[in-house]
Amino acid sequence: MTNSDELLFSTCVSGRIDDGVLVVTIDNPPVNAASAAMRAGLLGAVHAANNDGSVKAVIVTGNGRIFVSGADIGEFGKPPVDPSLPDVLEAIEQSAKPVIAAINGAALGGGLEIALACHYRIASPAASLGLPEVKLGIVPGAGGTQRLPRLTGLAVALDMIANGRAVKAAEALASGIIDAIADNPLADALGKLKSDEKPSFRKTSDLAVQAESTDKLEPIASKIRSRARGLAAPLEAVRLVLASATTAFHDGLADERNTFIRLRESAESAALRYVFFAEREAAKVDGVKDVAPRSVKKIGIVGTGLMGSGIVVSALDAGYHVTGVEQTDEAAQKGLERIVGLLERNLKSGRIDEAGLAARLSRLSVSGDFAGLADADLVIEAVFDEMAVKTGLFRRLDGIVRPDAILATNTSYLDPDLIAAATQYPERVLGLHFFSPANIMRLLEVVRCARTTPDVLATGLAVAKKLGKLAIVSGVTEGFIGNSIFSAYRREAEFLVEDGASPEAVDAAMEDYGMAMGPFAVFDMAGLEIAWARRKRQAATRDPSARYVDIADRLCEAGRFGQKTGRGWYRYENGKRQVDFEVAEMIDQARSSKGIVPRLVAAKEITDRLLAAMASEGKRLLGTGVAARAGDIDLVMINGYGFPSHKGGPMYQAGLADSPAI
């Protein structure tokens, strides 16, 4: 091979010779996944280098902003195609010619495993390196659990692999994963090979895993085990990493490979892969492709209560200038204190540093003067959820903000089309439905109103992305996607109680299923009065023949509004949830007033009925076009309502989701 040769090893792996060095470039858009063609090309390149006496070294790099994003997840459900990634990596590691990984961008999963099998690693400063396999319900399957601890030690490898935590180049260098950082890793690798002082090449598998004390490892492992909540992948990851210290390298590899294949076939992994692709699909929104969002630099937020202050912090975290507005200076002062309190909590927990706190405060103003909103690009209201309050506010904003400013309502249940109709330019109104605490929760329902223009919607989506939120577009219906399903879930949970189940039995069944909290514990946490007020509003129009459970009304009439009043479906003592016999009595009375004889309701019936209720409401939302895809519904329930991601969501469970080939 000579300098002029253009070499093609497969459709997505090419090479060129630079002064006796074979530079291998992976170009497999969009993310350089390790597909069958990529693996074959890489293997061909290593063989070619070893069969050519004029080649003295090999550099592997990626084209674009990513080195290699990992195995091609889309291939997981299909029959395996040779060569396998472990076979390719064995060839790389055993290559007589040294192989350098020039890590131009993200090296994830199988991508990092390729780099670990090379004899030297140089990364660009922005590259992130990680083994996120557990997030897909699997463990690394090409040596990650055995090679990483040989470079970093067990504690770091445990944290990175069992938590799926990626690190940036600087941390990777400090923990021994890479050997150098360079702005242009490929140029740096070529330079190092040409210089007299050659890099010190070594095979990762030749290194011994450094012994580490149980005192150091056990707390890390037990934290991972308790967070795993019964999931197999993190537990297997812990086992495999710890075994690397006591098992011969190739035995460890074989164990890892078998575990990877077993987990890849699991229901957990199929569900998590479905969720991965559903998130990518959710970003593709009808009608806004190629529509440029408006520029947003300053966000106004009306109302700095619990929700508003969370939104303020989220916007500050994302780098926006923020003006918070309240009705009075006194309320503004309270709002400011709430916001500063949240920021200081983040400082204390290490999420931000002193400089970050100062930068955020320098971009914030809070006052009782609405004129502060005059130059805002986007105004989000987070005021009391009552139609007259919201329409009055939007009418007032019309006279204050620029005509091209976007107005967003954070309403949970009101009709945003009616709110928009109160304004002069309804086409600039959309819903941005945050979940509490708004600076923590990842979900944001972006509500497309009847007259929202595509660029206004595109702006809402762009802002959501900058806020680090998972945006799911919803059409208009009472409660949008999430609360519509949650209402159906609530209704069925109350039917179950009326039929004979206790609230704690319903909660236990759903928690065993994997929900973060059972429904009745959630109702108490959120407060029972809002749903009560809605039920009262709807009473006049309710179908008298429809089944109606009045137990929650009875609780509210007795002043039991949930956790904040110390009593709801449960009793709370020092914040601890307790079963309350008074509630049991009230339930008994409610049943007997309807002549219902309670029956035993098994845990399976509880989960079956609650899942079916959610799926059936989801089907209605798809039918009416409020939700565009079953996957969107599942993502809302996972990210806003504590549905376990490893179960895929209620639509996935009901077989109503289109799963790609996973």
Ligand code: 3H9
């Ligand atoms: C693994 O490696 C197992 C090994 O240990 C064992 C092997 C034996 N495969 O996210 P984006 C698609 S498991 C296939 O919007 P970004 C994605 O669906 C893997 N497709 O881009 C989307 O397609 P579309 C471990 C993939 O710039 C498009 O690429 N690795 C893969 O925001 C753009 O994606 C991981 O878990 C893939 N691996 O973020 C990393 N990755 O345009 C998973 C992406 O048709 N990937 N696609 O909708 C990521 O975290 C992000 O995609 C990444 C880019 C950070 C790379």
